[in-house]
Amino acid sequence: xxxxxxxxxxxxxxxxxxxxxxxxxxxxxxxxxxxxxxxxxxxxxxxxxxxxxxxxxxxxxxxxxxxxxxxxxxxxxxxxxxxxxxxxxxxxxxxxxxxxxxxxxxxxxxxxxxxxxxxxxxxxxxxxxxxxxxxxxxxxxxxxxxxxxxxxxxxxxxxxxxxxxxxxxxxxxxxxxxxxxxxxxxxxxxxxxxxxxxxxxxxxxxxxxxxxxxxxxxxxxxxxxxxxxxxxx
Amino acid sequence: xxxxxxxxxxxxxxxxxxxxxxxxxxxxxxxxxxxxxxxxxxxxxxxxxxxxxxxxxxxxxxxxxxxxxxxxxxxxxxxxxxxxxxxxxxxxxxxxxxxxxxxxxxxxxxxxxxxxxxxxxxxxxxxxxxxxxxxxxxxxxxxxxxxxxxxxxxxxxxxxxxxxxxxxxxxxxxxxxxxxxxxxxxxxxxxxxxxxxxxxxxxxxxxxxxxxxxxxxxxxxxxxxxxxxxxxxxxxxxxxxxxxxxxxxxxxxxxxxxxxxxxxxxxxxxxxxxxxxxxxxxxxxxxxxxxxxxxxxxxxxx
Numbered sequence: 153x154x155x156x157x158x159x160x161x162x163x164x165x166x167x168x169x170x171x172x173x174x175x176x177x178x179x180x181x182x183x184x185x186x187x188x189x190x191x192x193x194x195x196x197x198x199x200x201x202x203x204x205x206x207x208x209x210x211x212x213x214x215x216x217x218x219x220x221x222x223x224x225x226x227x228x229x230x231x232x233x234x235x236x237x238x239x240x241x242x243x244x245x246x247x248x249x250x251x252x253x254x255x256x257x258x259x260x261x262x263x264x265x266x267x268x269x270x271x272x273x274x275x276x277x278x279x280x281x282x283x284x285x286x287x288x289x290x291x292x293x294x295x296x297x298x299x300x301x302x303x304x305x306x307x308x309x310x311x312x313x314x315x316x317x318x319x320x321x322x323x324x325x326x327x328x329x330x331x332x333x334x335x336x337x338x339x340x341x342x343x344x345x346x347x348x349x350x351x352x353x354x355x356x357x358x359x360x361x362x363x364x365x366x367x368x369x370x371x372x373x374x375x376x377x378x379x380x381x382x383x384x385x
Numbered sequence: 386x387x388x389x390x391x392x393x394x395x396x397x398x399x400x401x402x403x404x405x406x407x408x409x410x411x412x413x414x415x416x417x418x419x420x421x422x423x424x425x426x427x428x429x430x431x432x433x434x435x436x437x438x439x440x441x442x443x444x445x446x447x448x449x450x451x452x453x454x455x456x457x458x459x460x461x462x463x464x465x466x467x468x469x470x471x472x473x474x475x476x477x478x479x480x481x482x483x484x485x486x487x488x489x490x491x492x493x494x495x496x497x498x499x500x501x502x503x504x505x506x507x508x509x510x511x512x513x514x515x516x517x518x519x520x521x522x523x524x525x526x527x528x529x530x531x532x533x534x535x536x537x538x539x540x541x542x543x544x545x546x547x548x549x550x551x552x553x554x555x556x557x558x559x560x561x562x563x564x565x566x567x568x569x570x571x572x573x574x575x576x577x578x579x580x581x582x583x584x585x586x587x588x589x590x591x592x593x594x595x596x597x598x599x600x601x602x603x604x605x606x607x608x609x610x611x612x613x614x615x616x617x618x619x620x621x622x623x624x625x626x627x628x629x630x631x632x633x634x635x636x637x638x639x640x641x642x643x644x645x646x647x648x649x650x651x652x653x654x655x656x657x658x659x660x661x662x663x664x665x666x667x668x669x670x671x672x673x674x675x676x677x678x679x680x681x682x683x684x685x686x687x
Contacts, residue, residue, distance in 0.1 A: 209564050231568070238566030249561035253549050258472065263565040265468040266572070272468070 585641015
């Protein structure tokens, strides 16, 4: 279903996440992400990055404020609408996300098979192309426990970018990655931004930002008092 | 009709109450109010305590009932049958039926040797050969088959589902699915429960056929029966009442359904404090209890 909206793709308006649910500081967070933008958030603790990404996807209840995605407030939607909207988010997470009983190619396509009507052949083709782009020999058909951590990370990139997601939530996506993988990844997110996807890049330190200096539209630092804008350049 | 004096009625002689009396009365009324509120509080606490015990003990049953309705309701909606749900249904059905086929047929053969041929022999020995059909239908097909198929389903696939879903919860993969907008109930509980239902029916019928055919073959080899197989099965069919045509398949279906639902829910309701050491025995005991309960319910002549 095509959703037309104007304004920011993702907006945190004085969003105070529940401390009990997330462990994040209960202070107001503010952020605006327009379609095609890339915001870099410097965050030291990667578990907090996961929770922050959860806040952006409406998984963490708020004490006050709001989080809006594509113009919709997560709190005002019913469960089916929430799930449908989350289907438009591609995510690279540090949390375990590969079920042991499902082969990797199915796990890669799972979100698209669940939410869209794109034919399985098209999905297989697109996933195979992305897999090769990220340095895999093809679409992995193995079980996740038969794959190395780096190959699973490549598969994670494929899954996040498959099906033209509207928003990319990336939790330290390129830590310990090779230069080839970084280049392929940057090419892929630039393509995604070209068709209007927004990117939230959560990582610790500025090392990765240097690779994508010209692409980052704004940079923030996560502190106990909320986001602090970081001067770029 | 006797008139009783009203206690609260004011004494006409006492027109004005003394200050002490007023204080005393207000103190009494305060005490009464206090004792009533204490009593109400005590009753409330007792109710809360009873409610907590009640909820703790029947929590799983309530979850089962809710999920039972959820599975039935969602399975009738076309929008629930997304491709990933269909994939999970087909792969679980294959795993249950293909994986359990040999074990079920082998158990059926053993039951045929141990129970069916013995029943045929002893009924013939006692001169009650005409009752063979009804005894076999009532004991083997209605009583033994659902329990053994239920236990096989539980051991082979029910506990496996508990482990898989329990690990998903404990490792946080369920949260990752939710982040992708995937409803774990639709993706995991619904297709797996229905796959168990199909598996329960299929394996139950296979078990019954295997045990009856083996029983006939053993009796024929030992010379207890001389009639052809068609006559044997014709006798069996004549012992099946019209109600049995519904009750026997329904028993297999319900056993499969509740074993699947119980296994999946035990896994999905695991907490971070749970480990496989605590989860697996819980799943086994719950599953066994459910199988026995369904079997007893179907044995009752309601």
